[in-house]
Every structure is written in C-alpha cells, then in structure tokens.
Ligand SMILES: Cc1ncc(C[n+]2csc(CCOP(=O)(O)OP(=O)(O)O)c2C)c(N)n1
C-alpha cells in the first residue's frame with residue numbers, strides 16, 4: 019500500500035496555506051536544478067516506489083522466487099545522490115538496490131525480467147533482485163555482501179584517476195556496513211590517494227533487527243570521516259533537496275581531484291528487512307512516524323509550493339509511471355526463460 023497522499027490533496031493544502039515563494043529562500047535543489055530536472059526526479063521517485071510495489075505484488079502472485087529487500091521510504095536518497103551524476107560516472111549498490119539502479123537510468127522492464135528469471139533481464143535472469151548490474155549505464159552492480167561494494171568503488175575510482183577521466187564513483191551502503199573492515203579500508207585508501215569517490219551511507223536505523231544505537235559507537239556515522247581526513251556530512255535523507263546539496267558538493271570536490279567525502283543520509287525503510295521480517299524489533303508508532311515523513315509526499319508538496327508543477331502535472335507523472343510499470347511487467351512475463359542447458363553460462367566473466 020502506498021502511503022503517499024494524492025497530489026490533489028497536497029495541492030489543496032498548498033493553495034489554502036502557503037503562497038508560492040521564490041528567490042533565495044527556496045531549498046537548494048530548487049535554486050540549483052532546472053524545473054525539468056526536478057520533474058524528472060519526482061518521476062524517478064514514483065518509478066522506484068511503484069517498481070517495488072509491483073515487485074511485491076508479483077512476489078505474492080508467485081511470479082518471483084527467493085527474497086527481496088525493498089527501499090520504499092528511501093527514494094530521496096537514491097535519486098538525490100544520483101541527480102548530479104553523468105552517464106559515465108559509476109555507482110556500486112547494495113542488497114537494497116532497486117532505487118539506485120533506477121536512479122542511474124535502468125529500464126524497469128529489464129529489471130522485472132531479471133526478477134522473473136527471464137533471458138531478457140539485466141543479467142539474463144541469472145542474478146535476480148540482489149545482483150542487478152547495468153555496466154553500460156555506469157551501474158557496477160548490486161551486492162549481496164554487506165560492505166562488498168565499497169572496495170569495488172575504490173578500485174573503479176583508482177582506474178578513473180589513472181586514466182585521467184573526469185568521472186566519479188558513488189558507493190551506496192547501509193549503516194550495517196560501517197562496522198565492516200571493508201568500509202574502513204576503503205575510506206582510508208580513497209583518502210590517501212585522493213580518489214574521486216563519494217561514500218553514501220543510507221542509515222535507515224537498522225541492520226536487519228539491530229539498531230545503530232546498539233551496533234555503532236558514534237552517534238552519526240558521518241563522524242567516521244574524521245579518522246580518514248575527509249569531509250563527513252549527515253543529512254535528512256528524506257529530503258531530496260538536502261541530499262542533492264550534499265551530493266553536488268561531494269561530486270564537485272571529487273571531480274576537482276580533492277578526494278572522497280562521506281555522506282550519511284538518515285532515512286527509514288517502511289517495509290521489513292526482507293520478505294521474512296516480522297517487525298518485532300520496532301514499534302508501529304515508529305513506522306507510522308516515518309511514513310508521515312515520506313520523501314515523495316514531501317517533495318511533491320515542495321514542488322507545488324515553489325510552482326514547479328501543478329496538481330495536473332503530478333497526476334500526469336503518476337499516470338506515466340503506472341503505464342511504464344504495467345508495460346514492464348508485461349514485457350517480463352512474455353519474455354522467454356533461459357534454456358536449462360545454459361544455466362551455467364553468463365555467470366562468470368573472464
Ligand atoms: C558480510 C555480510 N555479513 C552479513 C550478511 C547478512 N546480511 C544481509 S543484509 C544485512 C543487514 C545490512 O544492514 P544495512 O547495511 O544497514 O543495510 P539495510 O538492510 O538496512 O539496507 C546482513 C547482516 C551479509 N549479507 N554479508
């Protein structure tokens with residue numbers, strides 16, 4: 019179930035309350051990005067939300083096997099971070115990576131096909147939810163190993179530096195990864211070699227059922243940056259604008275050759291850790307409180323307030339996303355399954 023208020027409700031609230039403002043009081047994203055980029059950011063956030071709801075429904079109907087980790091509630095982090103990236107910039111992702119994948123330009127039809135185990139999927143149906151990669155678009159892949167993407171990002175950034183390319187690498191990871199050795203090794207190496215990499219910790223308060231208060235010695239994970247002599251910044255991960263501001267600053271710094279940054283996006287997953295989670299470690303009140311801070315509803319309200327869209331334009335965006343999702347599921351359902359005799363092909367690359 020989607021918790022986003024209908025755009026007409028938001029529009030009514032905005033028209034009865036605050037008049038559109040302009041000038042320097044607007045949040046960063048509204049000053050920095052053109053209107054069409056902001057409208058596309060909203061479309062992407064809806065696309066991620068509806069993709070995951072579609073995946074959840076398909077799972078219930080037995081079209082998807084195994085498990086999956088949904089990022090519903092975390093869309094502002096994926097989209098806000100990727101907003102300043104070019105096609106040749108790269109990302110590494112996590113087990114909760116559908117949003118990163120879409121924000122870096124993936125097609126939902128090929129993603130559904132991968133979920134359904136079809137030959138037309140991003141990894142020819144061999145990978146599934148946790149192993150989607152789209153190298154042509156700069157997505158080096160999701161990763162089932164907690165912290166696994168961090169050293170890969172550092173290697174990719176070293177390669178960019180050695181080739182004198184102007185590109186940067188963004189490494190997404192969860193709060194659970196910040197206590198892994200790979201996190202500390204990656205940050206240290208990126209700092210001493212001033213590599214063009216941005217570390218983005220999506221702190222959704224839990225690693226499975228363990229809260230960050232119980233697992234992590236520092237209050238804000240961004241404080242870890244001090245130990246590796248790089249900037250560390252904690253932002254409201256449910257604010258598209260705040261996330262994009264941190265991302266623009268870090269990416270510009272990396273492109274100038276000044277090295278890495280650690281960004282911590284404080285956010286929340288509305289759903290359980292995976293399909294088998296019974297939510298015994300958190301309260302309904304906590305979940306409801308975060309649902310009321312839903313990043314999509316917040317961004318829509320801001321878009322209306324600053325006159326970037328009207329209610330009709332939002333409805334059009336939603337309708338376009340619905341069509342794209344329906345077509346994507348249809349494409350995946352009608353796609354061929356791999357031939358069982360080829361099950362071991364396309365699994366390793368030489
Ligand atoms: C190295 C490693 N250890 C443990 C696991 C099991 N595991 C899968 S997801 C997860 C929790 C990860 O939490 P976090 O990094 O906060 O990401 P989130 O699930 O909250 O997005 C764990 C412990 C794993 N996949 N890899």
Ligand SMILES: [Mg+2]
Nearest residue numbers: 192193224225
């Ligand atoms: Mg977490």
